[in-house]
Amino acid sequence: MPESIIRAQGVHKHFGPLHVLKGVDLEVAERELVFIIGPSGSGKSTLLRCLNRLEEPSSGSIWVDGINMLDRRTDINKARQRIGMVFQSFNLYPHMTALGNVMLALRKVQKLPREQAERRAWAALERVHLSDRADHYPGQLSGGQQQRVAIARAIALEPRVMLFDEPTSALDPELVGGVLAAMRELREDGMTMVVVSHEMGFARAAADRVVFMADGMILEQGPPDAIFGNPQHERTRAFIRQINRH
């Protein structure tokens, strides 16, 4: 079996007295789309954010693309270029245009000369079909467009892995489709993706594996049909029942 591109073992996270992650093991193979679902407070977002060390795990190990993410000696900024992240609240830089947003890391982190950075940024915006809005400021874009620019900003660095933290939860329903389409295209291009989301339809259609988390632990994981159609664990069953009701 090929070496997993993401390997998290025994990850614990405490926020003061709160034990949010209780020994999580997660492996993700290259080109896999892993969907993480679960009730709020289950630790899904925290786990995701541990993968690029935006949160520091209290204990455990995390390896991404052969890099030990938790080692003090690791150049974390270099490591993060290989991991793209898309946030629930987009977090686009309001004082820069869409192009500027995408170009910043290309110029300052990868130290690309201006022309090359611009070309790469354009290409990234093309991939999310927003190159005609390159000179717009975030305030002039709809929520869905902002999120797609955020995706472009992440993929411009040519990461090996993309992390999505509830990418559509802050969007009006009619804008969700555009973002999901962009994510589907990424998948088809062979990107390894870990997605925390409530978009169950998307999970059913596109995910390779669905992971169910509750109370800081992974309770069950498997192909979407298995998890949605025939959940084994009682908690999973209750959760699936609840979301089917809506």
Add this chain to the structure above:
Amino acid sequence: MSSWDRFLDSFFNLKVAAEYLPKIIDGFWLTVLLALCIVVTGLVAGLLLAVLRSFGVRPLNWLIIFAVDLFRALPPLVLITLLYFGLPAAGFSLTGFASTWLALSLVLMAFAEEIFWAGITAVPKGQWEAARSTGLTFLQTLRMVVLPQALRMTIPPLTNRTIAITKGTALASVVAVQEILGAAQAGVSFSFNPTPLTLGALAYLVLFVPVVLLGRWIETRFAWKR
């Protein structure tokens, strides 16, 4: 003598300190008195101007705005100098204390007016309308409905501004007032030793550190929810 001992002997000379401490303490109380006078007259005048402005009499408002701009633009030391050294040429004579009091009160008045005005205009128009529609007069509405709400908003910026201006009392030393800095400087001249300055600095800290901390506390307590 090692250089550390020399340093202590210069800035922390106990003998000199004991000799000039009484003067510094006198200066301390004078500073407190001056500051309190400024705060009272400045805030009252500022509130008065803001209330006058709410009447909406155009030429009066222009006058008020001009006065406020004037005292926001002029450096306080220039005002003090003008009053203390300038007025005698016109036949008046103000003491150093009075010059500082008047000058800094005018400055506080200007800043306070702006802050009070911002508070008054921030109270939604609906409050006025509701009160007036129940028959309350303009002044009653102002006094019982608008000002209480306005004042709550004004407390954090007002405390900050007031603290900043009362530190200007140190400027009174320039016009021969024996407040803390004045007494300290005199002590230094007479004793050829900077210890009185150290004492003076400590006296200011004793006075203003609690005030600054109080200001921080007031700010957090009255923080307006955004």
Add this chain to the structure above:
Amino acid sequence: MTFDDFLSAFFSLDILRQAWPILLDGLVQTVLLSLLVVPLGLLGGVILAVLSTIHHPLLRWPLMAWVDLFRALPPLVLLVFIYAGLPFAGLEVTAWQAVAIGFFLNTGAYYGEILRAGIESVPRGQMEAARSTGLSRGQAMGFVILPQAVRNVLPDLISNTLEVVKLTSIASVVALPELLFQARQAQSVTYNATPIMAAAVIYFILLWPVVRLLSRLENRQLAGRR
């Protein structure tokens, strides 16, 4: 005292013509002084504000103490302490050096607090997004956070800059030949208040546009809040 007496005491054209050259020299010094201390203060402020974002327990209290110390100590006291006190410690300090150090410490603390509030007003997600693309902390601060922070607190920054320019007048106390100093010199030689009046008018002409601008910015912010 007649009106003519008043005019000749404060508005004597003759004296004005005599004093004009040195007043102009003083004005140039004031401008140079401002151009020195404002960037110095901003530098100090940026350092303090960025330091405050490092949430190290050992850093928190000393930083807060430093800021409160230099906000509690009146700037004039600090200036006099440096200018008159340091020589006793063996350090010769020129007026310009004392002013530079004093302003760096004092106005740095004020700018630091303003910028700190500005940085805190930038949503946390901005730093996360920047870091997630591999930008270092310093790069994220410089390219993403600080530009937004400054934009958010621009009125306060301008207001404080105005205060700093007004504060340059205290340099007159340590005999730095800026505008107020020259005006005092001219006044004491001619026993006429016109030079000081002229200095006040010059300050007003120089600073009034900023006061008006500030007033407008503050009103716009207020309207936006409602």
